[in-house]
Amino acid sequence: MTKATIDSDVSERAQDDILAVARKKVLEGGVGLDQDETLAVLNLPDDRLPELLELAHEVRLKWCGEEVEMEGIISLKTGGCPEDCHFCSQSGLFESPVRSAWLDIPALVEAAKQTQKTGATEFCIVAAVKGPDERLLSQLEQAVAAIKSEVDIEVAASVGILTQEQVDRLAAAGVHRYNHNLETARSYFPQVVTTHSWETRRDTLRMVKEAGMEVCCGGILGMGETLEQRAEFAQDLAALDPTEVPMNFLDPRPGTPFADYEVMPAQDALRAIGAFRLALPKTILRFAGGRELTLGDLGAEQGLLGGINAIIVGNYLTTLGRPQEQDLEMMGKLRLPIKALNSTC
Template sequence: MTTSTQDILELAREKVLERGEGLNYQETLEVLKLGDERIEDLLALAHEVRLKWCGEEVEVEGIISLKTGGCPEDCHFCSQSGLFESPVRSAWLDIPALVDAAKQTAKSGATEFCIVAAVKGPDERLLSQMEQAVAAIQSEVDINVAASMGILTQEQVDRLAKAGIHRYNHNLETAKSYFPQVVTTHTWEERHDTLRMVGEAGMEVCCGGILGMGESLEQRAEFAQDLARLNPTEVPMNFLDPRPGTPFAGREPMPAKDALRAIGAFRLALPKTILRFAGGRELTLGDLGAEQGLLGGINAVIVGNYLTTLGRPAEQDLDMLGKVRLPIKALNATV
């Protein structure tokens, strides 16, 4: 416990809100164990922290899959794995299609356009196509280009940085102690090494994961600390959406109250980081919960569809931002 006399949210107000210091493991765990009657107070404090240390603007991002399906890895939540009986077929997009998607994403007000490939790591063909795509997009669209291409070598990191990739996404997915229950074909350390090289190369680090995959509250708090040590620019917060044909197909979606507790806890552990609503929020939280999240620590959203699951029309998310009176971050504020 923190102390016998000081409430965890009182401590968080002093430590996080006033001083900008994130909660440690034990403190984060205490937040995750708060009773349902404290969720409203937690989210109110998390919102104050977000406004003070990140500002009121919300960063909007669109994502598209350059290479879909056929991945050789066994991430147990993912329908893009070629090892599972999942209904995702392998497909590639050409460069004109990527440029068009970037234009449509920019029209929504998004400042980030992330190109994703379902691979363990890029081969020469994929890396070359990414370099060409970034050049083509930057010549026609005023938008930051991010990438997510799995585990990288130092040479590949350097090439992506030179190509102009603004931010690189590579999720740790879950706590180090729980990772072997989620993935067996590569290690947590391989992912961590990629993120270290990305940061050292000057690209922004985007790293999050999926909550509700069977991890304990202790492992959820551990995961928040794993992320905090990386000092990422952005943390995407996904909630498990059990996909047919995957090993996690039979898992129950995360209860909404647990998801809201996690949002508040991660904001208090990562006070100056972009926390982005990503996959599974529609299933886990619905519209009301999503609004609570935006007023409880979240300050970025992915609009439109995700990689293999349908999201909401971008217009609905933009309307929601208007409803809760949160402005969209302009591009010139992110460059």
């Protein structure tokens, strides 16, 4: 066999290799992988995981920059939700240990101040509801105004399914980003939620985007979906062209239908991070709930060097996060600069 034949054979194999395809298509061209290509990445063996994460990091650096965006979140209304999202201990339909509670506006302002002190540039107000009633929406509008008058931080919101009027009011109030997760792939959604549809969630996101607010939309991995559905989910998200995708990993909550599910293996979680970065090269990918349980400290560092470029600091809605100081220390160790307020990707 001649050298030319050998070189040709190597070249043909490289063309078929998914990471070689991704390097050309995503890193060089800025075009995300399609569903079949994303699935091929999710099927990569463990021994190729370092190569995948290295490429995902290169993609992140090229198309999003080196800075990491930090966000704090707080629950305006906790517990008592009428929906049956099977992963969520805030549902009033399950025997879960979350009690219903409301925060007043001074408490929200103080929480925003404390969040800003960590270096975070984003503060998200969340409520456990199907959608906001007038009391909740009015309080949210007042809270946004109060925070903006005292704290130099962007305010985001996540209060469920919206009508067009509610979307317009939040946009007018100054909410710059709205979070409403699709949760999982369209084909798997009925196994996760039965009290509303995937399409209803997508319609809210469409209105949010048309109103000029940024779209924050992600979901939870490790809820029993197949790799095919995980790849489908990445494409569902890509079709929305969101500003941000929060990546949560299931932290099984007592009293919920998913209470006995196993925690997602760290290798699978890291593979998913790399795959989602290659499917969404120009999107903010944010570490969210479950990263501590699923990945631990070392895995979190690998994720930040494997495609992630944003994190939630402090606690989540119903689960504990890491102390903020530890995340800041990790950022310093990895020499990752924190994104400055109002800077753009």
